[in-house]
Amino acid sequence: MLTIGELSRQTGVKIPTIRYYEQMGLMDAAERSEGNQRRYTREEQDRLSFIRHARDLGLTIEAIRKLIDLSAHPERPCADADRIASEQLQAVRAKIEKLKRLESELERIATHCHGDQVKDCYVIRALANHELCEHEH
């Protein structure tokens, strides 16, 4: 059995975050010691690693909850799990696209300032005047 601190070190999830996941129902309420401290099993460590990995991939707590429900019913079709992963992939791709557009605009803004006073500053002017932008956002 692991203490919460050991579990934290094993998984890289901070202690208050573990308690928060318990509160949110992602982790089952842990067994307790005589003195009311949480004690964790290997399975619970695996569950937490799963959660951590999914969070790193940007899945919401809600999505993770669904995946956990799914994995508790191994006989069900896995189309739902597939869908969650695909939706996440779409979301990530959309974010990348959006950020790339921002990148090119910021690049333009940040490298074009040749005045040395704010009144001539391209950064300020570009932010004030949307028309200097090359595309919509």
Add this chain to the structure above:
Amino acid sequence: MLTIGELSRQTGVKIPTIRYYEQMGLMDAAERSEGNQRRYTREEQDRLSFIRHARDLGLTIEAIRKLIDLSAHPERPCADADRIASEQLQAVRAKIEKLKRLESELERIATHCHGDQVKDCYVIRALANHELCEHEH
């Protein structure tokens, strides 16, 4: 003079968000009508467009506040404005890099599921088992 609703339509910033920006000190407290309703000038519309543009680019409220302070002092050197834009550019690039790594992992996860029950599902297994990952995150 514009009402808050007109200002909202002109700039694409929602009404409660405009009031929130006022509260946060990004917008000066607006002039009021007899009946205590906010009335805005052209300059205030420009200011709000500036804020909106900067927010779209991912700048924090804090960063925007600094830029507004800068633009109120046109005689100052614009190195600070440059720095804010460059920092934002760095942050955006870092995010893109991270998201690309996630994209390739999700791609792998979302396209590899050939079982049709959860017990064989690659999505679930990949999330449970970090070793299936190609790189660290």
Add this chain to the structure above:
DNA sequence: CTTGTAGCTCTAGTTGCTAGAGGTGTTACG
């Protein structure tokens, strides 16, 4: 003059944590 839309303030909720206060449990050393 009335009706409908738009505005007002204030409070609380969202997501995914993180920090702090104030108290208790556990363990290692002497």
Add this chain to the structure above:
DNA sequence: CGTAACACCTCTAGCAACTAGAGCTACAAG
């Protein structure tokens, strides 16, 4: 066996950047 150091407990509040709702008032058109 006592005590010091550290880990753990619960609870509340805070973060960013809004968003939603309640309960009220203002304004413009017909």
